[in-house]
Amino acid sequence: MIKRIHIFGASGSGASTLGRELSELLPHTLHDGDDLKSLFEVVIFLYVPQDSRVNRLQERALFRYGDDRLIYY
Known part of the structure; x- marks a missing residue:
């Protein structure tokens, strides 16, 4: 079984929406990239x-x- 899925796209491409939908259908936890921005320096x-x-x-x-x-x- 797939353990991790990385979905990404430009702003407005629907990546966050797709991630939310998949996290409801699959036994995966959603970590939205927007919530992780503070972890990056560059x-x-x-x-x-x-x-x-x-x-x-x-x-x-x-x-x-x-x-x-x-x-x-």
Whole structure:
């Protein structure tokens, strides 16, 4: 059984909502990242334009799974 799930996303992406929903369905405790902010001294946010991210993800999926499992947008 899965012991830990890390859900993350940009503000407003629904990560906290999904975490709350899953914690009600699964035997897991929710630790919202917003509640942990005070524990960090440095936070680094990386931005990559969407087209670059999609290309990277498609290349990674092709390498890992082959062409038959890719979903193109």
